[in-house]
Amino acid sequence: MGAGPAGPGPMATPGATREVAFVALGSNLPGPRGSPREAVLAALAALDDLPGTRRVARSRLYHTQPLGGPAGQPDYVNAVARLETTLPPKSLLEALQGLEAAWGRQRVERWGPRTLDLDLLVHGARRLDREGLCLPHPRLAERDFVILPLLELAPDLEVPGLGPLARLAEGCPMRGAEPLPEASW
Numbered sequence: 347m348g349a350g351p352a353g354p355g356p357m358a359t360p361g362a363t364r365e366v367a368f369v370a371l372g373s374n375l376p377g378p379r380g381s382p383r384e385a386v387l388a389a390l391a392a393l394d395d396l397p398g399t400r401r402v403a404r405s406r407l408y409h410t411q412p413l414g415g416p417a418g419q420p421d422y423v424n425a426v427a428r429l430e431t432t433l434p435p436k437s438l439l440e441a442l443q444g445l446e447a448a449w450g451r452q453r454v455e456r457w458g459p460r461t462l463d464l465d466l467l468v469h470g471a472r473r474l475d476r477e478g479l480c481l482p483h484p485r486l487a488e489r490d491f492v493i494l495p496l497l498e499l500a501p502d503l504e505v506p507g508l509g510p511l512a513r514l515a516e517g518c519p520m521r522g523a524e525p526l527p528e529a530s531w
């Protein structure tokens with residue numbers, strides 16, 4: 347469990363604003379934390395231990411077809427988590443990349459198979475367009491494996507600069523993302 351509502355955790359900036367952030371999780375390769383499903387479940391738990399951060403909700407797990415990347419890569423397990431965090435966006439992304447590394451992530455090719463991918467979808471009202479960090483996540487609105495779990499957690503979300511999530515969902519190509527059976531969550 348990360349910092350409680352009463353105060354920031356270790357390394358968090360005292361007095362920093364607590365923001366709502368959404369993180370997308372994806373895995374389609376087994377690694378040191380087990381199968382893709384096990385890796386995503388373990389990462390969902392680990393998000394709650396990041397400095398100054400509480401995981402306040404998580405979606406179901408989804409079974410999804412790979413979008414882009416090399417032909418023949420395995421299907422994915424995807425999910426989204428809702429966080430409250432005092433970490434600023436760059437620090438949160440660095441913490442997420444630390445988890446990816448601990449889950450055995452190797453960057454071989456863009457959109458290639460991975461043991462764990464953690465994308466920062468939204469961080470409060472922030473809009474950023476930097477080389478290493480864009481907010482909201484630039485491909486958020488094109489992906490059913492992001493939109494569907496995000497809708498579970500925040501159906502009324504206004505995505506900064508993009509508008510209501512419900513409207514983005516109407517324009518998102520649905521490619522067959524399906525929740526895993528309840529026993530797998």
Ligand code: A4P
Binds near residue numbers: 373411422463477479
């Ligand atoms: N980066 C910039 N903004 C962000 C942000 N908001 N969150 C930078 C996370 N990273 C951000 O990411 C590439 C660079 O994006 C990083 O240097 C980071 O600083 P990466 O994780 O190293 O590589 P990647 O994930 O292969 O690239 P990319 O472009 O982020 O891919 P996506 O968009 O994450 O897509 N199909 C299914 N069914 N399920 C999936 O989860 N995922 C992908 C990857 C493709 N197809 C998929 C899935």
Ligand code: MG
Binds near residue numbers: 463464465
């Ligand atoms: Mg990524």
